[in-house]
Amino acid sequence: MAPVPHAITVHGPGTTWGAAVPGAPVCDPLGGQHCMLPFPSDDYTVADPSTSSGRRVDFPVATMPRNVQGQPIDPAAWNANDGFSPGSTIEVEVPGLDPARSGIVGPYQVAASVAPSAPVVLLDATTGRRLAWWGEIDARDPDHADPLLLVHPAADLSEGHRIVVALRDLRTASGTLISPTGAFATILHGGTPSEPGGAVLAAHERRLLTLLHHDAGVRTTGLYLAWDFTVISTANLTDPVLHMRDVALADLHGGLPHYQVTAVTDLAQSAHGGRTDTFRLGPNGLPTTAAGDVEQAVFSCLIPRSVDPNPAAASSPVTPGRPVLYGKGLFSVATQMTVTGVRDLADRYRLVLCSTNWLGLDGNDVLTDAGLLANLSAFPSLPDHLQQAMIDALYLARLEASPHGLAANPAFQSAGPSHRPFIDTAEPLTYDGNSEGSLMGGALTAISPLWRRAVLGVPSMNYSILLPRSVDFAPLYPFLDKSYPNEVTQQLILDVLQMLFDRGETDGYVEQLTTHPLPGTPPHQVLLQMAFGDHQVSNFATEIEARTLDAAVHRPALPAGLVHGNPFARLPTATTAASGASSRAPATLYVWEDPHSPPPPLTDVPPTAGIDPHDFIPRSLPAAQRQLITFLEPGTVPDVCGTGPCTTDVTSAVHLAHPTP
Numbered sequence: 001m002a003p004v005p006h007a008i009t010v011h012g013p014g015t016t017w018g019a020a021v022p023g024a025p026v027c028d029p030l031g032g033q034h035c036m037l038p039f040p041s042d043d044y045t046v047a048d049p050s051t052s053s054g055r056r057v058d059f060p061v062a063t064m065p066r067n068v069q070g071q072p073i074d075p076a077a078w079n080a081n082d083g084f085s086p087g088s089t090i091e092v093e094v095p096g097l098d099p100a101r102s103g104i105v106g107p108y109q110v111a112a113s114v115a116p117s118a119p120v121v122l123l124d125a126t127t128g129r130r131l132a133w134w135g136e137i138d139a140r141d142p143d144h145a146d147p148l149l150l151v152h153p154a155a156d157l158s159e160g161h162r163i164v165v166a167l168r169d170l171r172t173a174s175g176t177l178i179s180p181t182g183a184f185a186t187i188l189h190g191g192t193p194s195e196p197g198g199a200v201l202a203a204h205e206r207r208l209l210t211l212l213h214h215d216a217g218v219r220t221t222g223l224y225l226a227w228d229f230t231v232i233s234t235a236n237l238t239d240p241v242l243h244m245r246d247v248a249l250a251d252l253h254g255g256l257p258h259y260q261v262t263a264v265t266d267l268a269q270s271a272h273g274g275r276t277d278t279f280r281l282g283p284n285g286l287p288t289t290a291a292g293d294v295e296q297a298v299f300s301c302l303i304p305r306s307v308d309p310n311p312a313a314a315s316s317p318v319t320p321g322r323p324v325l326y327g328k329g330l331f332s333v334a335t336q337m338t339v340t341g342v343r344d345l346a347d348r349y350r351l352v353l354c355s356t357n358w359l360g361l362d363g364n365d366v367l368t369d370a371g372l373l374a375n376l377s378a379f380p381s382l383p384d385h386l387q388q389a390m391i392d393a394l395y396l397a398r399l400e401a402s403p404h405g406l407a408a409n410p411a412f413q414s415a416g417p418s419h420r421p422f423i424d425t426a427e428p429l430t431y432d433g434n435s436e437g438s439l440m441g442g443a444l445t446a447i448s449p450l451w452r453r454a455v456l457g458v459p460s461m462n463y464s465i466l467l468p469r470s471v472d473f474a475p476l477y478p479f480l481d482k483s484y485p486n487e488v489t490q491q492l493i494l495d496v497l498q499m500l501f502d503r504g505e506t507d508g509y510v511e512q513l514t515t516h517p518l519p520g521t522p523p524h525q526v527l528l529q530m531a532f533g534d535h536q537v538s539n540f541a542t543e544i545e546a547r548t549l550d551a552a553v554h555r556p557a558l559p560a561g562l563v564h565g566n567p568f569a570r571l572p573t574a575t576t577a578a579s580g581a582s583s584r585a586p587a588t589l590y591v592w593e594d595p596h597s598p599p600p601p602l603t604d605v606p607p608t609a610g611i612d613p614h615d616f617i618p619r620s621l622p623a624a625q626r627q628l629i630t631f632l633e634p635g636t637v638p639d640v641c642g643t644g645p646c647t648t649d650v651t652s653a654v655h656l657a658h659p660t661p
Helices: 110-114 182-188 198-216 234-250 334-338 342-349 366-372 381-401 436-447 463-469 474-483 487-504 539-549 622-632 651-657
Strands: 045-047 055-057 090-093 120-124 129-131 133-137 148-153 162-168 223-230 299-302 322-327 351-356 430-434 453-457 525-531 587-593
Touching: 090 162, 090 487, 110 133, 120 133, 120 148, 120 198, 148 487, 148 539, 162 198, 182 198, 182 223, 198 223, 234 381, 234 436, 234 487, 299 342, 322 342, 322 381, 322 436, 342 351, 342 622, 351 381, 366 381, 366 474, 381 436, 381 487, 430 436, 430 622, 436 453, 453 622, 463 487, 463 539, 474 487, 525 539, 525 622, 539 587, 587 622
Parallel strands: 322 351, 322 430, 430 453, 453 525, 525 587
Antiparallel strands: 045 055, 090 148, 120 129, 120 162, 133 148, 162 223, 299 351
C-alpha cells in the first residue's frame, strides 16, 4: 500500500467532499449495496458558510428509502439540518464480518473501545480526541454474509463537531482479514476511483488518513474503511423550540395563559388525535403563527387526599401541596398520572401533580403514528407536535406555579368560606416524569426557565436505539415491515428519523440539560432512576444519556456477576457525605434491580424474559420515593442503598397486585 504522507492536522468541518461535487454519483462510492451506507456521511452534505456547523445536509431524493409503492421519503425537512444527530448510530455493511473475531465490544465493555488496537476508531476531529463506543450486528438482518455493523457512541457526539470513523483489522469467522474493496481500496493503493468526482473523493480521503495517523495513530495497514460526518449544531437543533418558547412566554405579557376547568373527563375525545400538520415557517426558517393559530391543550391535576382529607366538608383541614409538573407515559392521556406508584407518591408527600398530553405520542395518536409508517414523508409532523407539546407543558407549569393561576381557581381550593388553596405556590415548582415523561422531560427541562430540578424515572433517550429494543414498538413493527420490508433499510430509516426526532426528545438537548444551559435557561439538576432489565425503554440508551451528562452513579450499581463487564464505565461515582446524601452533582444515576427482571438482550430486540420492572421499579418503592422527594426539596440525593446495589425483591408482588392495564 502507498504510504500516507505526514501533514499538519486541520480540525473542523473543512471537508471539500459532499453532495455538491460536480458529477459525483448519487450513492456514496464508499458504500456497499445500500445507497446511503456508510451512514452518516458528509457525502450527503454540502459546504454552507451560513450555518453554524459550516455544512448542510443535502439528501438527494433518489437516495431516500422507498416504500413498497416506490415512493421515496421527501428529504425537504432533513435538508434544513446542518448536520447529523448527536445520537447517530454509525452503520456500515462489512461482508463476512464476525464481530467476536474482530474484537467488536458490546455495551458492557466500552472501556476497551478506546484501546490502541480497537477495531473501530471514532475520532472527534474538532478536538483531536478518541471517543468510546460499543457495537453490534443488526439482529433483524438475516443476511449473515453481508451483515450490517452498528456502532453506537458511548456518549452523544458533540454538537457541531466533525467525526472521523475508521474500521480496521476486521475479520471473518475463520480469522481471515477482511480487505477493503471498491473506491476505498483504490485510494489506499494510491489510485483515483473511476467514479465521477473520484479525484475530489481521493484527495479528501487522503486528508482523513493523514488526520487519523497524526491524531489517533491509525495506519493504513489493515484499514478497511474511513469516512467522516458533521454533527448538527446546537443552534440548528434547538433554535426552533427556543423561538417558540420565547414567543409563547412573551405573548403572556407577564400574565398567565387562559384556561378553563371543566367537568369533562373523557380525555380520549381530545381534538388532538389524527393530526399530521407541520409547523408554518417564517422567512427565517423558524416556526411562526398566523391569526387564529391557537393550541387548546388538555390538562389534568391530581390533588391527593393528604392535601384535603374530606373535600366535601367545609371544615376539612387543608395542607397545601408542592407543585410538580408531571410527565406521563407513552400513548396515554393526562390522567395517566393516577397510576399506582405515582398516586401513592403524591399522597405520601402531598404533591399536586399536573400533566398535559404529549402531542404526537399520546393515547389519541396511536393510529396516526401507525399510518406514518406507510409513507414516512409525513413523519416531520411528529417532532413538530412534540415541540408544541413542550410549549403546552410550559404554559401549564406557569399556571401551576403562580398564586394567581390554578391556586386561585375554586376547583383548586377547599370548600366553605376559607377557600384555602390546594397548591402551595411558595414552594418551588419541580418536574417529575416517567417513561415517555422522561424522554420528553429531559428536553422540556433543558428549555425550561420555570424549574431547576427534575426527576427522570425509568429514563431513556434516542428513539433510533430505543424503538427496536422496546416491547411498546413491537406492535407497530408490522406496519414498518409492510411498507419498508428490507431490514437494512429499516435500520437506516431509524437513524434518519432520529435526525428530526432530536428536536422533540432528550437526545437533542442532553448536552445542555445541566451545566451548559441554553440561552434564557438556568442550569438544572437531574436525578435518573433506572430500572435494570426494563422492557419498554432501553437501559443501553439510558447509559448513553448518563455518560453524556457525566452523571455520578451509585456504586456498586449492580450485584456482582449479574453482567459480564461494566455498564457504567467512564462515569464518576456518587460520593456520600456524612449526612448520608450524595454531593449536589448536576446529574446523578441510581440503578434499581430486581431478581425477577434479568439483564436485557445484548442485541437490538426487546427484552421479554422475566417480569417487566418498568411500571413498578423504582416508582413504587418507598426508598426511591424518599430519594425523589429529598432531591426535589433541597437538591441532594440521599444514598438510600448504602454500600450495596439498589436491589429489591418486590416486582412480582407488585405486578400481581397491580397488573399492567
